[in-house]
Amino acid sequence: MKNLKVTTGILAIAIALVTLTVMSCKDTKKEHSNEDSLHTEMSADENHSAMNHDNSNGHHDNENKEMTMNADQDGNSELILKDYFNLKNALVADDNSKAKELGGKLAKSLVNLDVSKYTDAQKSELNEIIEDAVEHAEHISESPMAHQREHFKILSKDVTDMVTITGTANTLYEQFCPMYDKGSAWLSMSEEVRNPYYGSKMLKCGKVQKEIN
Amino acid sequence: MKTVKNIVLVLMVAFVGIQFIPTKRNQSDTVPVTDFMLVNKVPNNIKSMLQVSCYDCHSNNTNYPWYNKMQPIAWFLEGHINEGKAELNFSEWDSLSNRRKLSKLRSIIKQIESDKMPLEFYISIHKDAEFSEEEKITIIQWMTQLRDSL
Numbered sequence: 001m002k003n004l005k006v007t008t009g010i011l012a013i014a015i016a017l018v019t020l021t022v023m024s025c026k027d028t029k030k031e032h033s034n035e036d037s038l039h040t041e042m043s044a045d046e047n048h049s050a051m052n053h054d055n056s057n058g059h060h061d062n063e064n065k066e067m068t069m070n071a072d073q074d075g076n077s078e079l080i081l082k083d084y085f086n087l088k089n090a091l092v093a094d095d096n097s098k099a100k101e102l103g104g105k106l107a108k109s110l111v112n113l114d115v116s117k118y119t120d121a122q123k124s125e126l127n128e129i130i131e132d133a134v135e136h137a138e139h140i141s142e143s144p145m146a147h148q149r150e151h152f153k154i155l156s157k158d159v160t161d162m163v164t165i166t167g168t169a170n171t172l173y174e175q176f177c178p179m180y181d182k183g184s185a186w187l188s189m190s191e192e193v194r195n196p197y198y199g200s201k202m203l204k205c206g207k208v209q210k211e212i213n
Numbered sequence: 214m215k216t217v218k219n220i221v222l223v224l225m226v227a228f229v230g231i232q233f234i235p236t237k238r239n240q241s242d243t244v245p246v247t248d249f250m251l252v253n254k255v256p257n258n259i260k261s262m263l264q265v266s267c268y269d270c271h272s273n274n275t276n277y278p279w280y281n282k283m284q285p286i287a288w289f290l291e292g293h294i295n296e297g298k299a300e301l302n303f304s305e306w307d308s309l310s311n312r313r314k315l316s317k318l319r320s321i322i323k324q325i326e327s328d329k330m331p332l333e334f335y336i337s338i339h340k341d342a343e344f345s346e347e348e349k350i351t352i353i354q355w356m357t358q359l360r361d362s363l
């Protein structure tokens with residue numbers, strides 16, 4: 001008897017459930033009522049904060065812009081290079097967490113680049129470079145070592161292309177490792193090769209392929 | 214025995230209750246002119262691979278099976294789709310600069326090559342989304358060709 005009661009109860013709930021699911025499906029297809037849109041906002045907020053929790057993968061360009069503007073840094077390409085070299089050194093040292101931190105820092109200095117003094121053509125090229133580079137820097141700020149290095153490769157191309165436009169006060173060396181991912185380049189302040197793609201595994205693999213300045 | 218019954222009941226009611234909270238569906242009737250399939254000459258076999266294995270999370274149009282319309286799966290899925298689209302949205306492909314397209318294609322190739330995409334959890338509920346070794350080679354080759362042509 002008791003069993004019967006429980007079964008009936010479950011059955012009733014199951015029926016209610018199916019009905020409600022169908023109803024709520026219809027609801028979302030229709031234009032939302034006030035109450036519904038309130039719920040939507042709420043759940044969207046919830047998801048947003050949930051996303052922020054487990055990945056600071058930073059699709060928050062506006063936030064970054066505000067922060068860096070408040071910090072009153074100059075939007076100098078030299079600053080980007082400095083952060084890039086620090087990141088490179090962290091990869092050379094096989095230091096995953098340092099590279100994460102520096103990737104985040106680089107993303108900020110990239111966003112902050114002041115392009116106002118360049119020609120229109122240069123501006124649009126720089127903006128494209130920055131947009132791409134920021135994404136790689138952000139990925140580096142949240143990835144394991146192997147993935148950081150994958151992104152560092154394209155980031156290096158972006159930064160090299162940036163230097164072609166912005167120039168730099170220092171002499172840089174474009175170095176090249178033929179082994180990593182069918183050949184990969186990076187920039188360095190010193191002529192001596194320290195490989196960011198292999199770190200201690202193959203520290204000196206590579207050669208200087210070009211001197212800049 | 215009674216407490217178990219009560220707990221089950223509360224859970225049931227909660228489950229029913231959350232069905233009322235709607236999520237935003239990732240669905241659209243139109244295919245934007247920027248869509249990957251429209252701006253590139255994509256052969257049919259590649260097209261269907263992309264559609265089945267990638268477009269659910271990387272385009273403006275998700276093909277939802279019924280259970281994905283239920284809470285809390287729908288929430289979970291919404292977060293995933295938002296994340297996937299932020300990373301790569303095939304529907305808006307042509308709005309990317311050439312530099313970014315190259316970057317994305319590199320990542321696509323790397324992710325498929327290293328079996329990171331499609332996500333394991335997605336394959337577990339979507340058996341047909343998994344690439345066979347043969348399909349992997351085909352799609353990587355095609356993507357590489359596209360990358361080199363840009």
